[in-house]
Amino acid sequence: MTHGEAAAALKGAELDAHLARRNEAAVDDSGRRAAELAEWQRIVQLLAATGGPYDPDTDAVVQEELAADRRRREEAEQQRRQQQQLADRAEELARLGRAGRLDQSVPTRAGDEAARDLLDDRGDYRAATVDA
Known part of the structure; x- marks a missing residue:
């Protein structure tokens, strides 16, 4: 143009x-x-x-907007991955709890408190079983 x-x-x-x-x-x-x-x-x-x-390829404003869009997509993907990891850990804890295998031999991981909160929100949290 x-x-x-x-x-x-x-x-x-x-x-x-x-x-x-x-x-x-x-x-x-x-x-x-x-x-x-x-x-x-x-x-x-x-x-x-x-x-x-x-040329939009040489327009600094356009390139900054594209970079910001990429950062937003990457942040959203990172958040989605974190939520999936949290859901996976919550499901693992719930499965171990239902099987009666959730005891002190299961190591605590970072984020387990959030996983327990997720289980509590789903109504699948048994404090005595999961916290033991």
Whole structure:
């Protein structure tokens, strides 16, 4: 995208925003529309400064947003894995408790208290059996 194309797109977005002000149903989209206009303005200014075509691969703002999206996905995946490990440990404790094999020979692990809380929330916690 060249500077001229970006400027034309900005003018089109401004016209759309102006025309949408008359439409009451479009009021809900005003935040999205403002963000779109701000992004077009940023791209036009970026292209005016660089003089070259627009490339999202070299746009620092876009790359920062993509990196933030990746971090959020990685954090969500890490949280999902932790929750799965907790559920697996809770199930292991419950299984050992039901079999009568949960005694002092079963080593305590970090996170066992959270696993017991999970069992308690599920109604599958037997304090005397699990805590023994």
